[in-house]
Amino acid sequence: MTHVKADCRPATSWQRVAAAFHAWRTRRQEHAPPTSDTESPAPESVPGANTLWRMRTTVQEEPGSLAALCGALAGQRVDILSLQTHPLAEGTVDEFLLRGPDGLPASAITTAVASAGGADTWIERADAHDLVDAPTRVLGLAARTALDSAELPLALRQLLGRCTIRSLPAPAGGRAPESLAVEGALDDTVMRLRAPEGGVVIVERPYLPFTPTEFARARALVELDARLGPRLPHGRDVFTLAEGSDITVRRADTRDLEAARAMHDRCSPRTLKLRYHGPVGDADRYLNHLLSPRYGRTLAVQTASGRIVGLGHLLWDGDETEVALLVEDAWQRRGVGAELLSRLVAMAVEAGCSSVYAVTQASNTGMVAAMRGLGLPLDYQVEEGTLVITARLGEAVVRSAEELGSASAS
Structure with a gap:
């Protein structure tokens, strides 16, 4: 339920679910404890220690x-x-x-x-990652973007610091608004860039205005993404279910749209309703958005014959991250959903996310069990019949992600 979803779909019960969730999230942020250095006690000084x-x-x-x-x-x-x-x-x-x-x-x-003589001064704590010089950091972000279309929003966030990134789809004509210049637009704390597929990428950083230098760097990353076209990492993992069946997990994008629709056709109306929280007939309309690397990453589970039987989505939602699963009825309760979710969480850790949330219904016992199976601290919130489960990512997840990466490389 990212804000982009509401932009590209007609009004359905999905929007009501999204509105309820974002109202809850706004209240949660309003009542969150202060995080600035001036509002919380400073740690005791250690002789000879330094702060970045x-x-x-x-x-x-x-x-x-x-x-x-x-x-x-x-x-x-x-x-x-x-x-x-x-x-x-x-x-x-x-x-x-x-x-x-x-x-x-x-x-x-x-x-x-x-x-x-300094004016408009802004300061915050830094860490060891900031010790990398700017040219090296930008080259690293460019390399990551070149390998994976889904890296662009993450690369922009790492380039520009704490910011909110939204991708708006192209209008019916398939082009960005005529009012947006080819090179984009910079307006103090907001920059707008023409997305490669014809939409608009909006980056907002209210606490610190963007400089022309930052705007030029961000535009260069977007242009690199546009020149390279659709691309995904080619790696795939084969794992064995408890029953002995071998299935493959790989990255997916809009080129898998036809196979994903075929999986929809094999899913029961109840399974589709639990996943999409709206009219079952609208489910196919969501797929093009969900599979787009502009809005996140998708994992597909396929059989030895190549048929997709499960999809897992990691969706960038402003400064938060959503996870979502859909497993074909015949493959449910066989460990497919748990495997997908653990890999999505590992991706979230790799991307530097502090938490992930899932939007579902209390009757979706499979999703609730999968979230509990992560072994992470969970927060539950119910809004208008919708259950939002938030998992806070910590050191245990970092270790799991490293182990998963080692297993995939071997």
Whole structure:
């Protein structure tokens, strides 16, 4: 139930389910505990320890401005590990990776920066991943995007930091709105880019305006994706069910649309209703969206004859991630759904997701059991007859993902 789904379907009970879920999620976020450094107690200082910070500040483009800034940081015993400049029409945004004494608050750093002429300063904690220099990081993201169409939203998020990414499908004519220039549009905290398939990719970061440099990098990633066309990793895994049958799990996309529709035809109305929460006749209309790598990743389970008997979806939903399963009736209660779900969760961990959620009904005992079988902390929420189960991903899942990756490579 991503927001894109409501954009590309006629009004059905699906929208009512989506509206109920997003109302619940909004309330959950409003009542979430504070996460900023200033609202929670700081950890006790460890002698000789250091803290990494990411900071941006705007300085006037005049001789000596950067030197004054560096001097102010040095006065707080803060080391500059890296510096990137983002030229603006007036002034320059300087982006720093800093290392300061443990226990030095962010406010002390920003006060020193302001005294040296820095304006509109933003700062947050960094970690070891930020130690990779910008060119290396961008090349790595480009390589991942080149190998897999589904990597584009994740690559944009890693490139631009905490942001919300939405993909809007192309209008009936199959082209992006005429009002959107070929090179896209940048408006402070929102950028719009022409998607390769004709739609629009919207990236929002309310807490920090985008710079022209970031806009150019994001546009280059989208253009790379467009030039390479549809592509998926070719790997596939064969595993044996408890009963002894061998089945194959592989990535799928819109090129599997016909086989997925054939599986729909073999599913009972009850199975389709439990999966899609709406009129059974609309189920086929969802598939093109669900199989698109623009909105997430799909795993297909197929038999030795090549027939698809199960689909698992990992859908990017703004800054959250949804998991969804559909298993053909004849293959249910044989471990197929549990295998799909464990692999989807491993993908979510690899993508850096902190949680995944499933939207289902309390009567869907198979999905509820599969979520419980993950062995993760679960949150349950019921809205208008719809059950939302959220699994929080932790160290145990990271280890499972690493083990799964090792098994797949062997």
